[in-house]
Amino acid sequence: MTMRIFYDTEFLEDGKTIELISIGMVAEDGREYYAVNRDMPVRRIRKHKWLMENVVLGLPKGHGDLRNSMSKRWLFHYGDHRVKSRMVIAAQVAEFIQATPDPQLWAWYGAYDHVALAQLWGRMIDLPDGVPMWTNDLKQECERLGNPTLPEQPDGVHNALADAQHNLVRAQYLDELTKAGR
Template identity: 25%
Template sequence: MKVFFDTEFTGLHQNTTLISIGCVAEDGRTFYAELTDYDKCQVDDWIKKNVISNLVIHHERDYYYKVTDIEEIYKSNSYGIGSRLSVWLQQFDKVEMWSDCLSYDWVLFCQLFGHAFNIPNNVYYIPFDICTVFKLKGIDPDVSREDFAGAKDWNVEHKHNALHDAKVIKACYERLMNM
């Protein structure tokens, strides 16, 4: 099962901390989580305007909501989210993780489980990214993901919401594979 994921975090630097993660499986099942223990001192005005404003849960308490049989939303600390994500991933026999530009996404994903050697056994240890696929298909990897995916009619003000962005990544992958 391919799982497309995106993370939002406190900045493009070595000690960044995870704010949220969104995952969407090939079959449409979704996982979305917001973390309560990200480093708020690292949040600048851009992060406040573009990421924090697109969070779904506006309180700091632990939270779980099963929207539908295929959509789950959580809020907790890193340990709680890592545990919930591990359970969610166990519903699949084998998992490939796909992201956009996965340099930060993969490291933050692995940190939810303590480190890379602790990721769930059914998750393939090598991640994949659509930036490389864009390049291999002769498309500028800096292309607007929403435009390429045909997601212009989607709620664009939710860009930089991890679940929204994971859905866009999935749509881009599907279009790329049909080229």
């Protein structure tokens, strides 16, 4: 039986490269995964106004006294359990997907998300066994169904896990429209 995994990535792209910042995944069986790439290019991200204003704000931060002791150069709290090396993220994402029976990947405008995902392991042909070579696109499905107005995301926009959770909400809404014959 096929099971969908909804995911989102946040990334830095400059027209030549796509650098993973964070990834969030939600499987239909309720499992979730979220990680922040400790190896992200912090200096380049600091120079990217949109990322600083939209993505960095949602990354793990220290709390209380810890926040006051964090270096001002840090974009996020390096000691947070969700902050991991790219190699650890790659292994955990592979495990998450491989633990899913007949997985389908789904994302909103998913082309760059799939590239960011695939690059966890290098080239597309280096994908681990069981990791799909493509991502289904919720935006395309929305268009196919006549571009209905979808539920709005209440909060967490540009947080990879919150966006992945909302992708599940979008898909469930589109499923209901399909069942209703629209």
